[in-house]
Amino acid sequence: MIVAGSASQSLAVALSAATGRDLAAVSFEAFPDGEWKVNVGGSDADGGGGDADSTPELAGEEVVVVASTVSDRAHVELLQLQDAVREAGASGVTTVIPYMGYARQNEAFLSGDPVSARAVARAISTGTDRVVTVNPHEETVREFFDVPATSVDAAPRLAEPLDDLADPLFLSPDAGAIDLAPSVRDAYGVGETDHFEKTRHSGEEVAIEPSEAPVEGRDVVLVDDIVATGSTMSESIAVLHDREVESVTVTCVHPLLARNARLKLARAGVDRIFGTDTVERPESVVSAAPVIADAL
Ligand code: R5P
Numbered sequence: 001m002i003v004a005g006s007a008s009q010s011l012a013v014a015l016s017a018a019t020g021r022d023l024a025a026v027s028f029e030a031f032p033d034g035e036w037k038v039n040v041g042g043s044d045a046d047g048g049g050g051d052a053d054s055t056p057e058l059a060g061e062e063v064v065v066v067a068s069t070v071s072d073r074a075h076v077e078l079l080q081l082q083d084a085v086r087e088a089g090a091s092g093v094t095t096v097i098p099y100m101g102y103a104r105q106n107e108a109f110l111s112g113d114p115v116s117a118r119a120v121a122r123a124i125s126t127g128t129d130r131v132v133t134v135n136p137h138e139e140t141v142r143e144f145f146d147v148p149a150t151s152v153d154a155a156p157r158l159a160e161p162l163d164d165l166a167d168p169l170f171l172s173p174d175a176g177a178i179d180l181a182p183s184v185r186d187a188y189g190v191g192e193t194d195h196f197e198k199t200r201h202s203g204e205e206v207a208i209e210p211s212e213a214p215v216e217g218r219d220v221v222l223v224d225d226i227v228a229t230g231s232t233m234s235e236s237i238a239v240l241h242d243r244e245v246e247s248v249t250v251t252c253v254h255p256l257l258a259r260n261a262r263l264k265l266a267r268a269g270v271d272r273i274f275g276t277d278t279v280e281r282p283e284s285v286v287s288a289a290p291v292i293a294d295a296l
Helices: 006-019 072-087 116-125 139-144 155-159 180-188 231-242 261-268 289-295
Strands: 002-004 026-030 036-040 062-066 092-097 130-134 149-152 169-172 192-195 197-200 206-209 219-226 247-254 272-276 284-286
Touching (some): 002 006, 006 062, 006 072, 006 289, 062 072, 116 139, 130 139, 130 289, 139 149, 155 180, 155 272, 155 289, 180 219, 206 231, 219 231, 231 247, 231 261
Parallel strands (some): 002 062, 062 092, 092 130, 130 149, 169 192, 169 219, 219 247, 247 272, 272 284
Antiparallel strands (some): 026 036, 197 206
16 A cells, blocks of 8 residues: 655655555645644545544555655654554555655754754654665665665666767766766666766855866756756756757756756756656656665
């Protein structure tokens, strides 16, 4: 049985198709004071009616909760889903976190800082037997969970929409994403790989140092784990256009595309943007479901 978080409904449907597991009925509701409430397989989930303590479809089931923690509300919602599933008598709970929020706060950067990734991982661990993440910002965040945690690589899925590239160059915008460009190139089948060097000056200010790889007249595919504010990618695109690139496609596993990221990318001259459905956006044209299914 698959239980979907509100931000991962499309991915849960794809995962249901990929695994043959049924989708549980789930509903989401906000109280007037802003607090959030879910209902799993019970009286509210299919539109009302029924007994508040009858949740027969989950009793004795191995349940997979699929919920990207894209917001603070989504974090609370995940804890609620886990609690409801346990309460309904699930025999086991696997929590799939396609996009793990707070994973980039994986260390205490200043004296007095929390390790936020550890804090949320510990909370999530209380309601599950194991965790599956997709391209977490750093693999080390898996160690913050108190239950077995694995990660899967959805980057090869990003090759699927690419076709007829001219002399392609697969480029990571920084050394942190150095393994992702070869991963997409290998799935595409042909092309060179390289990476830029990035220095981050603040949340939205980055400087990109280009590589020596020739880009003139080539189709370049930029590959990163996350596009958040779009600063990393827009600076990279600007560098490429200074060097008379033929086209620039921006790809990422997690297309957060926060605030004015799309405008930044458009103004920088991007030709195409797409990502996976770990974060559900109009640009989420490929599904991470097949690689998640393999890990279940
Ligand atoms: C950072 O190391 C990540 O790999 C991404 O490059 C970064 O999170 C992108 O953030 P933004 O879109 O805000 O530049």
